[in-house]
Amino acid sequence: GEIIYRQPGIFLGYYNDSAKTAEVLKDGWFYSGDSGFITEDGHVVFLDRVKDLVKLASGDKLAPQFIESRLKFSPYIKDAWVLAGPDRAYASVIIIIDYDSVGRWAGQRRVAYTTFTELSQRPEVYQLVKQDIDRINQALPPGLRVKKYVNLHKEFDPDEAELTRTRKLRRTFVGERYRELINAIYGDKTEVPIEAQVRYRDGRMGTIKTTLSIKSVEGAAR
Structure with missing residues (x-):
């Protein structure tokens, strides 16, 4: 209130x-x-x-930027985009991992990967991100907690009009661009196929087809 x-x-x-x-x-x-x-x-x-504030279908009012800013305190999260609105029963978040920090973390644990996309979808990395979401959820009332999350396969890019030059998220634009992903999250899907350009660690570019996992946050409703 x-x-x-x-x-x-x-x-x-x-x-x-x-x-x-x-x-x-x-x-x-x-x-x-x-x-x-x-x-x-x-x-x-x-x-x-x-x-x-953004009102959820339940009538609870959510502060997306509060959650986003605190998630970005994590060394493993570069960007976060909270999804919420009057037609949505709960909050979800799309995560952009910090490639360098998560890459070092993965290397220390011998978690194999070759691209940003592959690293973002590793189960170990999903669990790593979940720890930060759990930390934020503990500080929020039950009705405002994040209940689902996705590690995006790429970084938000100002050259693709996803961010402003000052790195502010263009919410309307990305909402349209990732509509299929958002529909999958709120359609109770557990994964969604995507096709995307990727940059390999040696600088080469390529196109891949992959599947993004959609994870639920256990205990978020309590």
């Missing part, structure tokens, strides 16, 4: 703007415009601005 508070030193209002003051000050309470929740141990967790 929205974070509201009151205290003896709260401000009296906006200068010469009674309408704006009436929006944020009600019966001595200050309506911050920020969304958050209180944990079981009494801590207030900030999520996002209320205006930037």
